[in-house]
Amino acid sequence: LTGRGQVPIKDTSDAPDVLPFIDAKQLKTVESYFSKPMAVLSLMNQLLDSDEAFYPGEGPEKTLRMLPQRNILQRNVNLLVGNTGACERILGCPVPLSYSRHLSRYLTLWAGTLPFVLAPLLGWYSVPVITAICWSLFSIEEVGHMIEEPFAALPYDQVQTKRVADVIKRDTLNMFDQQLGVDLQLKTIKPRDQVAT
Numbered sequence: 001l002t003g004r005g006q007v008p009i010k011d012t013s014d015a016p017d018v019l020p021f022i023d024a025k026q027l028k029t030v031e032s033y034f035s036k037p038m039a040v041l042s043l044m045n046q047l048l049d050s051d052e053a054f055y056p057g058e059g060p061e062k063t064l065r066m067l068p069q070r071n072i073l074q075r076n077v078n079l080l081v082g083n084t085g086a087c088e089r090i091l092g093c094p095v096p097l098s099y100s101r102h103l104s105r106y107l108t109l110w111a112g113t114l115p116f117v118l119a120p121l122l123g124w125y126s127v128p129v130i131t132a133i134c135w136s137l138f139s140i141e142e143v144g145h146m147i148e149e150p151f152a153a154l155p156y157d158q159v160q161t162k163r164v165a166d167v168i169k170r171d172t173l174n175m176f177d178q179q180l181g182v183d184l185q186l187k188t189i190k191p192r193d194q195v196a197t
Contacts, residue, residue, distance in 0.1 A: 009030060044172075
């Protein structure tokens with residue numbers, strides 16, 4: 001789910017992590033969203049705000065909405081929504097191509113004229129000096145291109161979004177289980193006396 005687009009969830013590497021937690025109707029809803037991470041966060045918000053989630057043996061007045069821990073979880077999910085939106089804005093707003101081309105042309109022209117200025121001053125020493133200057137400036141330009149599209153420029157194993165997603169999954173499961181008594185994997189709610197307060 002760390003990618004955006006039209007790839008079905010069952011065809012992604014995230015399928016084993018996501019599919020056990022959602023039913024067919026929810027899967028269809030998630031598939032209809034362009035941003036699948038936002039769709040999953042929306043489902044988490046719906047679960048937290050559900051009137052139907054109450055503890056076994058107790059009336060509907062003891063829903064998850066009544067617990068103070070629910071507010072903490074709701075804030076955390078909302079914070080995650082905000083951070084996901086910020087990452088999607090970075091991904092969706094690269095630097096204009098004309099700016100990038102203009103910078104490359106100017107840097108090439110500047111580097112091409114540099115020997116005419118430094119050769120009379122430094123003689124043969126100008127060769128390593130010009131090499132070092134050009135290497136550093138073109139490297140900075142390349143880093144700039146990587147910053148323009150941070151998720152596409154690096155190999156998948158360097159971005160490590162899967163590792164971050166696994167930590168978020170583990171923490172979310174633990175929070176739901178320990179604070180609300182909701183086992184998301186089994187889709188059950190523990191009796192109230194088994195929930196940590």
